[in-house]
Amino acid sequence: MKLIIRIFLRYKKSSNQRIGASYNEKKHPILTYLSKMSRQFSMRGWVADDLINATVFKFHPVTSATRAVFYIHGGSFTAPTSPAHFRFCSELAQALEAEIYIIEYEVAPKAKYPEIHMQCRETISEIISKEGHWSEIILAGDSAGAGIIPAIFSGLDPKVSSKVIASILMSPWIDYEGSSVSAKTRERIDPWLNSHGINPVALQYFQSAEDVALAQASTRVSLDDQPPTLISVGEQEILFSDAVDLFSTLLENGIWSSIYIGRSLWHVWPLFPIPERNDFIAEVVSFIDFVASSESNLNIEDEPN
Numbered sequence: 001m002k003l004i005i006r007i008f009l010r011y012k013k014s015s016n017q018r019i020g021a022s023y024n025e026k027k028h029p030i031l032t033y034l035s036k037m038s039r040q041f042s043m044r045g046w047v048a049d050d051l052i053n054a055t056v057f058k059f060h061p062v063t064s065a066t067r068a069v070f071y072i073h074g075g076s077f078t079a080p081t082s083p084a085h086f087r088f089c090s091e092l093a094q095a096l097e098a099e100i101y102i103i104e105y106e107v108a109p110k111a112k113y114p115e116i117h118m119q120c121r122e123t124i125s126e127i128i129s130k131e132g133h134w135s136e137i138i139l140a141g142d143s144a145g146a147g148i149i150p151a152i153f154s155g156l157d158p159k160v161s162s163k164v165i166a167s168i169l170m171s172p173w174i175d176y177e178g179s180s181v182s183a184k185t186r187e188r189i190d191p192w193l194n195s196h197g198i199n200p201v202a203l204q205y206f207q208s209a210e211d212v213a214l215a216q217a218s219t220r221v222s223l224d225d226q227p228p229t230l231i232s233v234g235e236q237e238i239l240f241s242d243a244v245d246l247f248s249t250l251l252e253n254g255i256w257s258s259i260y261i262g263r264s265l266w267h268v269w270p271l272f273p274i275p276e277r278n279d280f281i282a283e284v285v286s287f288i289d290f291v292a293s294s295e296s297n298l299n300i301e302d303e304p305n
Contacts, residue, residue: 045059045060046058047059053123054123056101056127058100066134069137069139070103070137072103075107077201078109079107081104084272096284098138105123113205113207117155121156125160128160136165136288136292137160143173143267146170146171147242148219149172150167150222165228167227171237171243172243176199176202178195180238182240186236190238223246228256228291229247232280234265235265237265
């Protein structure tokens with residue numbers, strides 16, 4: 001892990017590029033590193049399906065699965081799915097014995113707010129209407145994808161949302177202005193992101209300050225009614241406050257939630273091939289099994305075994 005951190009710090013010091021520009025050019029050193037680490041990963045078992053609203057990558061590790069995971073990837077709304085997403089989702093699906101669907105939405109700047117929100121929501125609804133034989137549905141995502149899941153959930157048809165038993169949000173990105181406490185206090189220790197790039201990148205999708213305000217207001221309103229939620233965040237990342245504030249708000253609203261902090265780790269760390277990723281996947285399985293086994297609605301006083 002120390003080797004990985006040194007690599008990140010070297011890249012940060014040697015490059016003046018902001019993460020948004022780097023994503024669009026597909027040259028960001030983190031993505032290059034992830035691609036190299038994923039070369040031995042096999043895409044066997046994955047199938048692409050072009051639906052009405054988006055392309056979906058699906059993986060079915062078991063037959064007759066009773067669980068389905070809908071995964072909304074991150075990438076500042078400007079980057080497509082990376083090899084790291086496929087590798088993580090494969091392991092997650094096998095651990096949960098679930099079918100998993102990665103939604104490959106149209107990215108910014110071609111996609112304008114709220115098109116990504118709508119694509120993801122409508123794609124989830126389309127798949128469930130065609131193949132909705134599951135008894136348990138889980139929404140999951142990282143970074144930008146994780147940040148919009150609460151709003152997506154609140155906009156689902158009640159017949160669909162009633163089947164959602166939990167959300168898994170990894171390093172959710174909610175502060176599109178870079179004004180949070182951690183954006184200021186953790187920039188020097190974040191090996192990947194920087195606070196100066198948050199708002200310019202966000203505006204590639206949201207287009208205006210008014211869109212940003214509307215999206216953030218929509219998220220706040222949606223937090224009144226959410227499924228049990230597991231949040232993960234890296235201790236070093238500038239989006240630390242996004243995750244902690246979201247967790248606190250969910251608890252205040254009576255939503256059963258848990259937060260998993262990766263000590264000395266960075267943004268979306270479960271996507272990386274490090275030992276801590278296995279620990280987190282085991283935590284996800286424990287969380288989902290506990291939620292699924294509960295006979296009635298969970299209270300915030302309840303704790304998993």
